[in-house]
Amino acid sequence: MLLSALALIFVFGAGIGATGIGGVGVVPVLIGLSVLPVSGAVPVAQAAFAVTSCVGAVMHRRSLAGLDRKVVALLAWAAAGAVAGALLLPVVAGLWLEVALGLLMIGAGVFELVRALRPGLGQAAAPREPDMRLVGSGVGVGSALTGTGGPILFVPTMLLAGVELRRIVALAQLIQAPIAGAATAVHLARGALDLPLAGIVGTALGLGVIAGAMASRRMSVERLRLVLGVALVAGGAAFLATRS
Numbered sequence: 001m002l003l004s005a006l007a008l009i010f011v012f013g014a015g016i017g018a019t020g021i022g023g024v025g026v027v028p029v030l031i032g033l034s035v036l037p038v039s040g041a042v043p044v045a046q047a048a049f050a051v052t053s054c055v056g057a058v059m060h061r062r063s064l065a066g067l068d069r070k071v072v073a074l075l076a077w078a079a080a081g082a083v084a085g086a087l088l089l090p091v092v093a094g095l096w097l098e099v100a101l102g103l104l105m106i107g108a109g110v111f112e113l114v115r116a117l118r119p120g121l122g123q124a125a126a127p128r129e130p131d132m133r134l135v136g137s138g139v140g141v142g143s144a145l146t147g148t149g150g151p152i153l154f155v156p157t158m159l160l161a162g163v164e165l166r167r168i169v170a171l172a173q174l175i176q177a178p179i180a181g182a183a184t185a186v187h188l189a190r191g192a193l194d195l196p197l198a199g200i201v202g203t204a205l206g207l208g209v210i211a212g213a214m215a216s217r218r219m220s221v222e223r224l225r226l227v228l229g230v231a232l233v234a235g236g237a238a239f240l241a242t243r244s
Contacts, residue, residue: 001033006204008033008235009048013208015228016052018216019115020151020169022228023049024108026205027147028101028239038101039093040194042147043187046086046180047198049149051206053176071171074132078150079178081140086186089145101146102240108152109232116225130161139175144183149176 008029015022026048030041139153151172158168187193216224 002035005029005033005035006200009201009204010208010211011231013052013205014212014215015208015224015231016149016151016205017055017209017212017214018219018224019112019212019228020155020172021108021112022208022212022232023052023149023205024101024105024146024152025232025235026201028098028105028235030201031098031101032239032242036194036197037093038098039090039192042089042093042145043086043184043193044198044201045147046082046144046183046187047193047195048202048205049176049180050184051202052149052209053173053180055206055209070132071174074136074171075175075178077133077136078140078143078175079182081137081142082144082179082182083140083186084137085141085144086183088141090190090192092145097145099240102236104146104148104152105236105239106233107236109229109234109236111152111156112225112229112232116222116229130158130163136175140179140182143179150179151176 009026012022012025012029015025023045026045027038027041030036030044031038035041036044135154135157139150139157142148142153143150154172154175155168158171184193184198188195212224
């Protein structure tokens with residue numbers, strides 16, 4: 001089961017590298033293939049995202065254009081939110097959280113399909129300045145609770161705010177670092193993290209990110225998003241079916 005899970009995690013890592021979204025599938029895969037319960041899968045996924053955040057930040061370093069005060073505020077509040085979410089996890093972990101993960105996976109797939117069919121989504125909107133403290137804390141809490149890296153919650157929020165798309169993709173990779181780091185520290189402190197397994201999952205995910213980034217140079221982004229969108233919707237539906 002572990003090898004099957006790692007193969008799927010590699011695929012989702014490729015989705016991250018190619019489109020910025022894909023990590024939402026990691027926890028459902030670990031749960032659905034009976035590798036870990038939700039209370040153990042979320043900490044492992046968060047630790048694995050520490051690897052992808054480093055890879056993603058390096059790949060998009062030119063788009064970041066420096067760390068201004070707003071970006072620093074975003075990262076700081078994301079870390080604070082992640083601490084809160086990680087502390088809440090033992091309280092809220094259960095069937096409802098698993099159902100929420102399945103729905104989030106389907107939602108991510110639909111979002112990717114929409115982006116594939118409407119490539120200009122978010123680019124024509126009038127730019128507005130979102131409250132980075134609110135965005136950061138909200139994304140941090142939600143990501144730590146669901147074991148997602150951050151982009152699946154961050155990207156739609158910033159698109160709706162009309163932020164420039166390349167900036168969104170770059171920041172979406174960067175925001176994973178404080179979320180993954182803060183949440184992982186909490187899970188380590190309470191002894192809830194399987195560190196060797198997290199290293200294996202992180203390696204598979206990181207290799208997938210690199211492979212996805214390389215593949216995206218040879219394929220159209222829209223086609224990659226279509227493939228990922230279908231995979232996420234199908235995978236989320238299958239995961240929900242096993243929870244009933």
